[in-house]
Structures are given as C-alpha cells and as structure tokens.
Amino acid sequence: MYSFLALKVFVAVVEARGIKGAADRLGRTVSTISTTLKQFEEAVGAPLFEGDRKNRLTPLGRLVHEEARDLLEHYERSCAAIRAYSANEVGHVHVACVPSVAVALLPEVIRHLRRAPRPIEIEVRDMDSVSVTEAVVAGVVDVGVANGTSQMAGGQFTPLFSDPLDLVCRTEDPLAALGRPISWDDLAGRVFLAHRGYGAIRDPRFRAIAGQAQVTVRNVLSLLALVKADVGVTLLPRLCGQPNDRALRFLPVDDLQARRVVGLVERGARMPSPAATLFAHALRSVLIEKGAALGLDILCGPAGSRAIATAHAIPRPASP
Known part of the structure; x- marks a missing residue:
C-alpha cells in the first residue's frame, strides 16, 4: 500500500522536473522530498527515474505517474464535490x-x-467510446457519453439517442454519384480506414472489409483528414458530418444494423454527484429540444426535460 503523501510527492517531482522544484511546490524541505521519494521507489520495487537527476521517467515510472495523477485528481474532485x-x-x-x-x-x-x-464548472475530455467507459469505471471522470458497449463491467449504460452510420468519402468519389444507399459490395477493392465504432454491424461482407483494414484510426478528426487526403473511405456516425464541409460526403448505407446507440455512462455502484446529475438532465433536455433537427432518434423520455427545471433544487444535507 502506497501512502497518499508518497504519491503526491512523486507526481510533484515529475511535474517540477526535480526534487528542488517539488519541495518548493509542496512547501517541504528537499531532504523530506528526497527521503519520501526514495521510500516510494523502494516500496514499488523498481526504479521510477533514469539517473539521479529525477527528470526522466522509466517506462514503469510513466505508468506510475499516470495512475498516481489520476488518483490525485479523483481525490481532489471528490473533496470538491463534498465541499x-x-x-x-x-x-x-x-x-x-x-x-x-x-x-x-x-x-x-x-x-x-x-x-x-x-454555478457549475465543467471539464470535458473527448475520446473514443471504449476509453470513455474505461475512464468512468476507473473514476477518472464523473460521467461519460459514449456508444453502447457490452464491456460495461462496473458501469451502467443508459441509452439517449440513436443515429445512422454513414459511408464517408470525398465529394469527387464515384460512390457519391451512385444516387442510392451504399452496399458493402460497392466497397470491394477500396481502402477502408477502420476504427472501433461499428460493433453492431454483423454482415459478413462488412466484417471482412473491416477485418482486412490495414489502417486503424481512433481519432475522428484524423479519420476525416485522411479521407479528405484520398487515403481511403470510412464509416462514421452521421452526427460527425459538418454541413459546411463541401469536401466530404456522408452517404447512407444499405444495412439496418449500420447504426449506433449513444448513451450516458455512469459508475454502477456510485450515486452521481449533483453536478453530474444536472449535466445529465441538461443533455436530455437538449436532445429532446434539438435531436429531431439533427436527425437523431431520441431514446430518452420527456422526464429529462422536466427534470432540468427542478434540478436546481438540490436538497441541503441535514445538520448533524
């Protein structure tokens, strides 16, 4: 078991790039920081830094830094929520x-x-659905919005909306001139840029296309840039399309399974904070008001819009 102080000292040394800077940041003596760091490395059982200057991490050190930083951030968020x-x-x-x-x-x-x-402060991270789920379950974030996934151990998924997955290509691509929904057979011989957002599609023709993809990209902006550069075509949610982007076309696909379900991801055994609850209510309200105009099939009921009106009335805890 590692002490909270040891984790805090280690993160401070990494971010200050040395023991002296960490001592100044934490208001401790250099000797105290050095001793605590040495004891922490001994407890871990392997070097965390390369050399004696404490400004370059080993591979293990990078892992420990990431985990320790996430743990400290979670602690600070929990304290802020309590306050x-x-x-x-x-x-x-x-x-x-x-x-x-x-x-x-x-x-x-x-x-x-x-x-x-x-007042409510909001901090947003954008990431793919698997990473969103992992972040929620690990307690790195309070709440997530992601595609539905079966890998939800420790988490709870509440559907919000559904939208189609479209074939994305350049405007000049021959596929854009077909004038009909795209068949998987139309992609024969084409370079397909894969990602992790179409697990619901079971058609063996598409599974073969995705399975043979030599390029996998997890970032939507990078995918769109590669399609614009004529590297290949891809499959993305229709919501990713930008109305003013004339360089790309989002084409409907002739497959009823080519859809995604997006929902709220929460930690299953934990009561959401008042701020997380208010965020969820606001998101449901926006979906009910704007979702149809965006071409979304709304899966959350009108309770969301009613809740936003009363979400401000969060009860004050009783005095002891």
Whole structure:
C-alpha cells in the first residue's frame, strides 16, 4: 500500500522536473522530498527515474505517474464535490464524451448549464467510446457519453439517442454519384480506414472489409483528414458530418444494423454527484429540444426535460 503523501510527492517531482522544484511546490524541505521519494521507489520495487537527476521517467515510472495523477485528481474532485454539496452548491463535473457529441451537442448543453442559478464548472475530455467507459469505471471522470458497449463491467449504460452510420468519402468519389444507399459490395477493392465504432454491424461482407483494414484510426478528426487526403473511405456516425464541409460526403448505407446507440455512462455502484446529475438532465433536455433537427432518434423520455427545471433544487444535507 502506497501512502497518499508518497504519491503526491512523486507526481510533484515529475511535474517540477526535480526534487528542488517539488519541495518548493509542496512547501517541504528537499531532504523530506528526497527521503519520501526514495521510500516510494523502494516500496514499488523498481526504479521510477533514469539517473539521479529525477527528470526522466522509466517506462514503469510513466505508468506510475499516470495512475498516481489520476488518483490525485479523483481525490481532489471528490473533496470538491463534498465541499460543494455541504455548501448547497452544484460544484464541478468532469465529463468524457465521443467527439461527435462534443461538437454537436455540448455547446447547447453548456449554454443550458450557464443559465442555472447555481454555478457549475465543467471539464470535458473527448475520446473514443471504449476509453470513455474505461475512464468512468476507473473514476477518472464523473460521467461519460459514449456508444453502447457490452464491456460495461462496473458501469451502467443508459441509452439517449440513436443515429445512422454513414459511408464517408470525398465529394469527387464515384460512390457519391451512385444516387442510392451504399452496399458493402460497392466497397470491394477500396481502402477502408477502420476504427472501433461499428460493433453492431454483423454482415459478413462488412466484417471482412473491416477485418482486412490495414489502417486503424481512433481519432475522428484524423479519420476525416485522411479521407479528405484520398487515403481511403470510412464509416462514421452521421452526427460527425459538418454541413459546411463541401469536401466530404456522408452517404447512407444499405444495412439496418449500420447504426449506433449513444448513451450516458455512469459508475454502477456510485450515486452521481449533483453536478453530474444536472449535466445529465441538461443533455436530455437538449436532445429532446434539438435531436429531431439533427436527425437523431431520441431514446430518452420527456422526464429529462422536466427534470432540468427542478434540478436546481438540490436538497441541503441535514445538520448533524
């Protein structure tokens, strides 16, 4: 078991690039920082730094730094949530979501939250669905918005909306001139750029196409850039399309399974914070108001829009 102080000292040494800087940051003596760091390395059982200057991490050191930093951030968020709740405030919410939601929906969600009578701070990370789920389950973020996944051990998935997966190609691509939904047979001989967002499609023709892909890209912006550069074609949610982007076409696919379900990802055994609850209500409200115009099939009921009106009335904890 590693002490909280040891983790805090280690992270400070890494970020200050040395023991002296860490001592200044933490208000401790150089001797105290050096001794604590030495004891921590001994407890880990392997070197965390290369050399004596403590400014270059070993591979193990990089792993320990990432885990320790996440743990300290989680601790700070938990403390902030406790303080905010005890002061009858909403507080801070750390959100992870897929890029398409971050671009198309979060601006309006944030506008909703800014109208709330109580302040709320929002920190957003965009990442792919698997990473969103992992971040929520690990406690790195408070709540996530991601594609539905069966890998939800320790998490809870609540569907919000569904949208089609489209074939993305350049405007000049012959596929764009077909004038009909794209068949998987149309992709024979084409370079397909893969990612991890189409697990619901079971057609063996598509599975063969995806299985033979030599390029896998996890970032949506990178995928779109590669398609624009005529490297290949890909499959993305329709919500990823930008109306003013004339260089790309999002073409419907002749496969009813070519859809994704997006939902709220929460830790299964943990009550959400007031800020996370307010965020979820705001997101549902925006979906109900704007979802149809974006071509989304809304899966969350009208309770979300009613809840946003009462979400500000978070009860103050009883005095001991």
